[in-house]
Amino acid sequence: MSTGTGRRREVxxxxxxxxxxxxxxxxxxxxxxxxxELSPLDLLNGDSDAALLLVESRLPxxxxxxLAGTAMGVAGLVMMHITRNRFVTPSTxxxxxxxxxxxxxxxxxxxxxxxxVKMVVALGFALIGTLFFLWxxxxxxxxxxVVVPLVGIMLGGVITAVxxxxxxxxxxxxxxxxxxxxxxxxxxxxxxxxxxxxxxxxVGCYLYANRFTVAGVGRDFAxxxxxxxxxxxxxxLLLVSATTAAVVVTVGNIPFIGLxxxxxxxxxxxxxxxxxxxxxxxxxxxxxxxxxVVGRVVRHPYEIPVETVAGVVGSIVFILLVLxxxxxxx
Amino acid sequence: MIEVRNVTKxxxxxxxxxxxxxxxxxxxxxxxxxxxxxxxxxxxxxIGRLLPADSGRVTVDGLxxxxxxxxxxxxxxxxxxxxxxxxxxxxVRELVAFGRFPHSRGRxxxxxxxxxxxxxxxxxxxxxxxxxxxxxxxxxxxRAHVAAVLCQDTDYVLLDEPLNNLDMRHSVQxxxxxxxxxxxxxxxxVLVVHDINFASCHSDEVIAMRxxxxxxxxxxxxxxxxxxxxxxxxxxxxxxxIGGNRIGVYYS
Numbered sequence: 063m064s065t066g067t068g069r070r071r072e073v074x075x076x077x078x079x080x081x082x083x084x085x086x087x088x089x090x091x092x093x094x095x096x097x098x099e100l101s102p103l104d105l106l107n108g109d110s111d112a113a114l115l116l117v118e119s120r121l122p123x124x125x126x127x128x129l130a131g132t133a134m135g136v137a138g139l140v141m142m143h144i145t146r147n148r149f150v151t152p153s154t155x156x157x158x159x160x161x162x163x164x165x166x167x168x169x170x171x172x173x174x175x176x177x178x179v180k181m182v183v184a185l186g187f188a189l190i191g192t193l194f195f196l197w198x199x200x201x202x203x204x205x206x207x208v209v210v211p212l213v214g215i216m217l218g219g220v221i222t223a224v225x226x227x228x229x230x231x232x233x234x235x236x237x238x239x240x241x242x243x244x245x246x247x248x249x250x251x252x253x254x255x256x257x258x259x260x261x262x263x264x265v266g267c268y269l270y271a272n273r274f275t276v277a278g279v280g281r282d283f284a285x286x287x288x289x290x291x292x293x294x295x296x297x298x299l300l301l302v303s304a305t306t307a308a309v310v311v312t313v314g315n316i317p318f319i320g321l322x323x324x325x326x327x328x329x330x331x332x333x334x335x336x337x338x339x340x341x342x343x344x345x346x347x348x349x350x351x352x353x354x355v356v357g358r359v360v361r362h363p364y365e366i367p368v369e370t371v372a373g374v375v376g377s378i379v380f381i382l383l384v385l386x387x388x389x390x391x392x
Numbered sequence: 393m394i395e396v397r398n399v400t401k402x403x404x405x406x407x408x409x410x411x412x413x414x415x416x417x418x419x420x421x422x423x424x425x426x427x428x429x430x431x432x433x434x435x436x437x438x439i440g441r442l443l444p445a446d447s448g449r450v451t452v453d454g455l456x457x458x459x460x461x462x463x464x465x466x467x468x469x470x471x472x473x474x475x476x477x478x479x480x481x482x483x484v485r486e487l488v489a490f491g492r493f494p495h496s497r498g499r500x501x502x503x504x505x506x507x508x509x510x511x512x513x514x515x516x517x518x519x520x521x522x523x524x525x526x527x528x529x530x531x532x533x534x535r536a537h538v539a540a541v542l543c544q545d546t547d548y549v550l551l552d553e554p555l556n557n558l559d560m561r562h563s564v565q566x567x568x569x570x571x572x573x574x575x576x577x578x579x580x581x582v583l584v585v586h587d588i589n590f591a592s593c594h595s596d597e598v599i600a601m602r603x604x605x606x607x608x609x610x611x612x613x614x615x616x617x618x619x620x621x622x623x624x625x626x627x628x629x630x631x632x633x634i635g636g637n638r639i640g641v642y643y644s
């Protein structure tokens with residue numbers, strides 16, 4: 063909830079402007095990085111091959127990156143509010159791994175061809191996996207803020223093991239890696255459009271931002287304010303699962319974004335969702351873009367998948383955040 | 393009017409509330425007193441629909457708290473529990489502003505903003521208004537939570553141990569504020585109070601509870617007797633008239 067004072071508005075505006083200023087030039091530059099030669103000059107000269115490369119590959123790739131980054135950042139932000147633990151995000155609650163299992167089941171056992179069907183099945187699995195994790199959580203006697211995500215990561219490991227076993231049996235390990243290893247190199251026009259769904263989900267999250275914040279303060283606080291706590295939490299889980307499923311199906315898992323980005327943003331700006339959600343969205347997009355560009359540049363003309371870069375950067379930041387919590391708490 | 397009819401609540405094998413019935417008339421300050429485990433907080437939470445009753449029924453102005461939509465009830469009744477631990481990073485102003493949520497649904501108009509500023513000023517929170525809750529002392533945080541509840545501007549206000557963590561000055565201020573609110577705006581304030589002398593000096597009516605039942609209910613002066621207090625608290629308590637108030641003495 064904005065309190066409407068001039069100073070506060072200004073603060074919010076400044077961070078947004080800063081985030082946009084960072085993102086726009088980086089996004090523009092990313093259009094001209096890749097194995098195929100493409101420069102702004104080619105486009106101005108009316109080079110039709112260059113235009114084709116831009117429209118069929120580079121632009122879809124950029125849009126996919128921005129959409130996925132935005133959505134995963136926001137999904138993590140919402141999830142840490144509704145679970146009231148800043149380390150519970152899609153990568154640390156079994157959500158992503160369950161979505162991968164869902165895509166695998168849809169492909170191997172249901173023979174699904176359309177991405178839409180795969181996504182819906184993945185969404186269902188993501189939701190069930192997350193609910194199972196929350197169920198385990200309620201039975202955990204030692205629910206330390208750091209232990210909770212570790213349990214989630216272990217649960218994710220178990221689910222991945224199950225998926226891998228069946229994928230091995232079905233000779234589908236190759237397809238499996240497409241969903242577990244997020245990678246934008248295969249994004250072409252016509253193969254990423256499902257991600258626009260996540261934009262709708264992000265808008266939904268923004269509309270519900272105040273309710274998610276209220277739920278994040280606590281159950282009693284929410285009930286007192288007339289907010290239907292259980293409904294808000296369930297809706298949040300549904301939105302998070304939808305985002306995770308859409309991203310896994312189209313580009314594959316990009317680990318830790320949902321954890322790292324919202325944690326860093328809220329560390330600086332606080333937890334009022336209405337205020338931090340737009341910044342989180344932009345920073346999420348910038349983070350994925352940066353990881354992707356690094357992956358494209360490091361051993362040019364070959365590529366390192368975004369999943370690897372995000373995993374390395376993300377896990378380091380995750381450890382630093384955990385150490386920080388330990389220091390503050392201790 | 394708050395009407396509690398045959399409310400029972402059990403945790404495991406312990407009966408915390410045993411067939412409790414009572415009526416709290418509108419207007420004025422009512423304090424619920426009693427020893428630990430008497431069922432005070434549970435009763436308050438059930439009236440405030442934070443907990444479901446196992447059986448029985450609670451109505452506020454005829455609205456059944458268990459079935460009335462939360463958003464409707466939130467404009468009439470506000471409740472604050474004793475422990476308000478939250479790890480969320482909100483500023484004091486943001487938290488207090490959420491008190492307006494039932495009215496504003498998140499879009500604050502001039503009235504809402506005025507109410508927020510007023511509540512912050514009254515509880516002397518201006519200095520910390522833009523500070524995060526986790527950077528405050530327990531007492532400051534408690535004042536912020538009560539300020540949010542008062543900002544909600546409901547006819548009924550239920551507070552569990554509002555003096556928790558407060559120093560003497562802020563405790564007196566809190567009670568004065570609640571009393572003035574009840575008198576000037578005809579609000580009904582129901583408190584769970586640990587300190588019997590705060591209850592005695594600032595409430596119109598007292599409800600005494602013991603072992604999940606109501607022992608007595610009535611005007612404060614009538615209930616502040618050594619006999620009743622001894623029964624309720626299992627402790628010898630002398631009662632003196634000091635400055636027009638009945639003060640219980642039990643320290644030695």
